[in-house]
Amino acid sequence: QSLSDGKFAGQTYTQRLQRTVLRVVIHSLGSPLWLQDASTNSSDLPRLLHSLRGILRETNSVALITIPTHLFQDLTYVRRLERLCDSVIQLESFEGSEKEQNPIYKEYHGLFHLIKLPRINSLTCHYPETLDLAFKLKRKRFLIEKLHLPPELSETANRSQEDTVQPAKVTKGTRTKTSKDHITISKHNIDF
Secondary structure, X not given: OHHHHOOOOOOOHHHHHHOOXXXXXXXXXXXXXXXXXXXXXXXXXXXXHHHHHHHHHHOOEEEEEXXXXXXXXXXXXXXXXXXXXXXXXXXXXXXXXXXXXXXXXXXXXXXXXXXXXXXXXXXXXXXXXXXXXXXXXXXXXXXXXXXXXXXXXXXXXXXXXXHHHOOOEEOOOOEEEOHHHOEEEOOOOEEO
C-alpha cells in the first residue's frame, strides 16, 4: 500500500530527491515457515523474487532477503535464486567448526563471502581489492574487515633468514681471486 500511495514512487527528479527510501526485510524466505516443503524445487520462490525485483526497480526501495540455503537439496535451484538477486553474500560462522580453535581466526566470528556483486545499469561491477573478508560482532555493530593473516614468527623462518646472511665457505677445492674481489670456486662442495 505504501508503494501505491506515491510516497516511494515519484515521477519527476525533484520528487525522487525529496523521498525517503523504503527498506523491506524478509527473513528466512524459503524456510518451512514460508513454504510447505522447502526441498522441492517449485517455481513459486523464483517467481516471487522476480516480481519483487521488478517492483523495487520502479520505486525508491531496497530489500534485504535472507534465504537458508542449507535447507535446499538441489544446488542448481539455489544458483537459480542467486541469479534473480542483484547482489548475494554468504556468511560462514566459525561456531562449532574447527576454524573456531584456529589462532588465525580468533578475533573474528566468521567469514564474509561475496558471491555476486551488483551490476545495475552497467556492464561490469566494481571488483574489490580482496575477497578475503571476515566479520566481527560487537555490541551494536556488525564489522566487515579484510582478513589479514598474521606473520609467521617461528624458529624455522628466523633460522633461514640468518643462514642466508652468512657468507659461504669452501670446504674442499681451490679458489682463485679475480678482479673486483670475486671468488671463483672450482669444485661444487660448498657448506652453508
